[in-house]
Amino acid sequence: MTETENKQSNKLIDWINGDYAPAESGMITAPEGRPRARVKNRVPVDDGAVKIIRMRRLGRYLAVVGTLLMMIVMLLVVMELPLFGDASSPVVNEVLDRYLYAGLEETGATNLVGGLILNYRGFDTFGESTVLFIAMTAVLLLLKNDRKNFCLPVEKELLADEAVNGKYSSIILSRNACVVVPFLLVFALYVMFNGHLSPGGGFSGGAILGGALILSEVAFGSQTMRKLFRGHIYHIIAVCSTLITCVEIRVIAAHLGDHGHPFGAYGNIISAGFIMPLNVLVGIEVGCIMYSFYSLFSRGDI
Amino acid sequence: MSLVYNVPFVSIFLSILIAVLCTLFKNGRNAQRLTFALWIGVAVGSAMLLSTLMFNGGTSFTYAAGHYPAPWGNELRAGPLEALFALVYSIVMLLSLSGGAEHTFEDVVEEKVSLYYTVMNLLFAGMLALIYTNDIFTSYVFIEISTIAACSIIMAKGEGESLLESMRYLIMYLIGSTMFLFGVVILYSITGHLLMEFLQKEIVALWMSGEYQLPLAASLALMLIGLCIKTAIFPFHSILPGAHGSATTASSAVLSGLLLESYVILIIKIFYRVFTPEIIASYHVYDIMFAFGIIAMLLGSYYALKEDDIKRMLAYSSAAQMGYIFVAIGIGTNAGAVAACLHIITHAFTKAMLFTTSGALIGVSGHSRDFYDLRGAAHRDRLAGIGFTIGAISMIGVPLLACFVSKLYIAIASLIYPP
Amino acid sequence: MNFQALLINYHEAAAVIVFCIGFMTLMLHPNLIKKVIGVNLSSSSMFLFFGSRGYIEGGEATILDPVTLEAPAVMVNLIPTGLILTGIVVSVSITAFFLAITLRIYNRYGSMDLDEILGLININKNKRFQQ
Numbered sequence: 090m091t092e093t094e095n096k097q098s099n100k101l102i103d104w105i106n107g108d109y110a111p112a113e114s115g116m117i118t119a120p121e122g123r124p125r126a127r128v129k130n131r132v133p134v135d136d137g138a139v140k141i142i143r144m145r146r147l148g149r150y151l152a153v154v155g156t157l158l159m160m161i162v163m164l165l166v167v168m169e170l171p172l173f174g175d176a177s178s179p180v181v182n183e184v185l186d187r188y189l190y191a192g193l194e195e196t197g198a199t200n201l202v203g204g205l206i207l208n209y210r211g212f213d214t215f216g217e218s219t220v221l222f223i224a225m226t227a228v229l230l231l232l233k234n235d236r237k238n239f240c241l242p243v244e245k246e247l248l249a250d251e252a253v254n255g256k257y258s259s260i261i262l263s264r265n266a267c268v269v270v271p272f273l274l275v276f277a278l279y280v281m282f283n284g285h286l287s288p289g290g291g292f293s294g295g296a297i298l299g300g301a302l303i304l305s306e307v308a309f310g311s312q313t314m315r316k317l318f319r320g321h322i323y324h325i326i327a328v329c330s331t332l333i334t335c336v337e338i339r340v341i342a343a344h345l346g347d348h349g350h351p352f353g354a355y356g357n358i359i360s361a362g363f364i365m366p367l368n369v370l371v372g373i374e375v376g377c378i379m380y381s382f383y384s385l386f387s388r389g390d391i
Numbered sequence: 392m393s394l395v396y397n398v399p400f401v402s403i404f405l406s407i408l409i410a411v412l413c414t415l416f417k418n419g420r421n422a423q424r425l426t427f428a429l430w431i432g433v434a435v436g437s438a439m440l441l442s443t444l445m446f447n448g449g450t451s452f453t454y455a456a457g458h459y460p461a462p463w464g465n466e467l468r469a470g471p472l473e474a475l476f477a478l479v480y481s482i483v484m485l486l487s488l489s490g491g492a493e494h495t496f497e498d499v500v501e502e503k504v505s506l507y508y509t510v511m512n513l514l515f516a517g518m519l520a521l522i523y524t525n526d527i528f529t530s531y532v533f534i535e536i537s538t539i540a541a542c543s544i545i546m547a548k549g550e551g552e553s554l555l556e557s558m559r560y561l562i563m564y565l566i567g568s569t570m571f572l573f574g575v576v577i578l579y580s581i582t583g584h585l586l587m588e589f590l591q592k593e594i595v596a597l598w599m600s601g602e603y604q605l606p607l608a609a610s611l612a613l614m615l616i617g618l619c620i621k622t623a624i625f626p627f628h629s630i631l632p633g634a635h636g637s638a639t640t641a642s643s644a645v646l647s648g649l650l651l652e653s654y655v656i657l658i659i660k661i662f663y664r665v666f667t668p669e670i671i672a673s674y675h676v677y678d679i680m681f682a683f684g685i686i687a688m689l690l691g692s693y694y695a696l697k698e699d700d701i702k703r704m705l706a707y708s709s710a711a712q713m714g715y716i717f718v719a720i721g722i723g724t725n726a727g728a729v730a731a732c733l734h735i736i737t738h739a740f741t742k743a744m745l746f747t748t749s750g751a752l753i754g755v756s757g758h759s760r761d762f763y764d765l766r767g768a769a770h771r772d773r774l775a776g777i778g779f780t781i782g783a784i785s786m787i788g789v790p791l792l793a794c795f796v797s798k799l800y801i802a803i804a805s806l807i808y809p810p
Numbered sequence: 811m812n813f814q815a816l817l818i819n820y821h822e823a824a825a826v827i828v829f830c831i832g833f834m835t836l837m838l839h840p841n842l843i844k845k846v847i848g849v850n851l852s853s854s855s856m857f858l859f860f861g862s863r864g865y866i867e868g869g870e871a872t873i874l875d876p877v878t879l880e881a882p883a884v885m886v887n888l889i890p891t892g893l894i895l896t897g898i899v900v901s902v903s904i905t906a907f908f909l910a911i912t913l914r915i916y917n918r919y920g921s922m923d924l925d926e927i928l929g930l931i932n933i934n935k936n937k938r939f940q941q
Contacts, residue, residue: 190881231913528893528896569852
């Protein structure tokens with residue numbers, strides 16, 4: 090392009106005229122020679138070639154000043170809030186009284202918080218397990234190995250190590266894990282099954298179960314864990330999610346019949362209606378999701 | 392209670408159930424067919440609900456999501472407006488995804504297409520729950536679902552640019568969510584309720600008696616700023632062009648046409664059901680929204696003119712249309728809110744059409760988004776060219792087309808505002 | 811300007827300060843992992859704030875004795891506890907997703923610094939259009 094063509098006025102006139110009519114100048118065919126733009130992987134950083142533009146100083150100072158102002162305003166708000174532990178604050182109202190004093194008869198659970206989140210406000214728990222499921226799907230979408238994304242070749246090196254040493258990692262870790270993992274698994278089951286009787290529940294039990302599975306992968310190697318799951322772990326998660334959805338419909342939909350409520354004496358394991366099966370299902374799902382996060386991050390494969 | 396009153400509840404549950412089932416499909420086409428069947432079903436159900444409600448006098452009903460009535464259990468609330476929004480959302484999603492289907496199967500890796508449809512279903516469930524909810528904490532949980540879903544559909548393409556834009560989108564959304572949660576927490580600690588009708592009674596009582604004034608104002612400010620960050624209004628619009636420009640066609644259409652508006656619907660709900668319009672007017676929130684709306688209208692259009700890339704231009708146009716909606720809400724009267732809702736509906740259809748047709752035009756021009764390469768594209772693909780022209784004329788507001796009606800409503804609403 | 815209230819509500823005041831620290835980290839640090847830490851700081855401070863709103867003077871945990879079924883005399887407010895459970899799970903999901911995007915960006919660009927990545931993208935963009 091020559092200098093005159095670059096002038097702003099000529100550009101404006103061209104834009105108004107719509108450059109030139111496509112039908113006359115043969116522009117109907119698609120432009121050739123421009124393949125689908127693919128940027129090469131891992132562009133090497135030459136010295137001086139990459140211009141790193143840090144945020145301007147003024148922007149930084151404004152952000153800091155703005156946040157400090159927000160902090161001062163929030164501290165003023167904290168001064169005006171009801172005092173810590175005040176029994177006459179607006180939070181203590183008829184909502185709280187029914188949860189505390191009628192909670193046992195209506196939900197059947199002696200752990201009132203468990204009864205709250207799975208019976209009174211079951212819709213929020215349903216939303217929460219959906220958040221976990223969508224995080225799992227999104228991480229799967231991002232990190233599973235396919236033709237556009239392949240994990241760094243950690244797997245090959247680890248398999249080579251395994252072949253040489255006969256064991257995945259140090260002997261201290263694997264011997265100790267042999268002792269610790271069974272206790273962890275039993276404890277996870279205890280927390281899940283006792284969610285309606287003592288502090289615990291599906292989410293904490295699931296976290297412990299996930300920790301046990303991650304420890305066994307770190308100690309015993311990915312080959313052993315693959316023998317256990319054979320890639321079906323994702324199906325386990327999906328089935329658990331479906332079952333949770335169906336059971337929640339039964340719990341939540343008031344128009345599908347009666348409560349389905351405590352079939353057992355209070356304080357027993359079999360009581361509190363659907364709370365115990367829900368806790369177990371949620372626990373299994375959360376445990377498998379935690380383990381899948383670990384294996385996707387380290388190997389790129391469930 | 393006839394059977395059709397279960398539609399809001401069943402549509403949310405069914406979306407989540409089918410989303411879980413979609414992950415079990417190996418073949419993307421089956422996932423696509425199941426998803427489309429779901430959306431057709433939800434559209435039909437919402438249409439039946441809308442007609443039933445209109446025949447019964449146009450009042451809304453509350454649906455207890457549990458065995459316990461209002462302040463102890465969760466609730467959904469549906470009226471003709473919510474049913475209309477659900478109908479529009481399902482139709483627009485159906486049309487965007489069927490229009491962008493070819494590009495979806497090209498851009499996303501084959502094994503992951505069913506996961507893409509899973510995430511789309513969960514996004515739909517999140518937006519439906521934001522339309523129907525009557526509880527503030529539930530809206531926070533479903534806002535988080537929409538956040539993760541929106542960022543996933545941007546980065547489904549897998550190329551470097553879409554990953555980075557998705558991450559910047561995520562950071563902005565997280566700032567907004569955390570501030571919204573802070574506002575909800577402060578509001579709970581001064582009122583003690585989470586359901587919207589009871590919150591309104593308590594807030595009006597607090598307003599009359601004059602205690603806890605500063606926490607009330609602070610919680611309103613935090614919730615509003617958090618939601619406005621997500622609607623990409625003027626100071627927060629910088630993430631729009633990158634994210635909507637670099638996503639695949641169907642994703643851009645859904646994000647630009649539907650997701651931004653669902654947060655505006657939540658803002659309108661908070662204004663009318665949690666805080667009454669009088670309280671909002673006394674905090675001068677309407678004036679601030681009006682001012683930011685005008686700035687967004689002007690600046691969005693200015694930045695759109697400077698662009699060389701067709702999808703970034705359309706994304707900036709979305710920012711400008713958000714300005715229109717904020718101006719309509721900022722008028723402060725009921726007529727303004729009605730005009731805003733109408734503009735949400737017409738903008739959803741028009742923007743989805745613009746993005747879908749521009750995706751087709753890009754497809755016949757060697758996958759380049761630059762205007763230089765798009766010359767003559769309408770001759771190569773005539774249907775897309777005609778569609779893009781109609782969409783663009785409608786977006787301007789030429790009479791006989793959709794957006795003319797909504798812009799006329801905004802103008803009329805501003806005229807009947809008592810000075 | 812009731813400074814006494816600030817000293818009594820010291821949990822909430824600390825939560826607000828940590829929230830602003832996390833918020834600033836999220837906005838200003840160019841390193842991606844530090845942004846993730848900022849998100850976690852903000853969320854955790856929110857849970858501290860919410861939990862401390864639930865205390866009632868002299869109250870105990872809302873667990874009834876499974877054998878005798880007797881309740882403690884005064885019980886704390888259980889609604890914040892239930893909502894915090896939901897919030898923690900949401901925070902874990904967001905952290906997992908954010909870290910997955912970070913890992914994928916690192917595999918692609920070789921850098922954890924957001925400004926450096928933007929610089930790399932600008933170079934590639936200019937190269938592409940200058941053919």
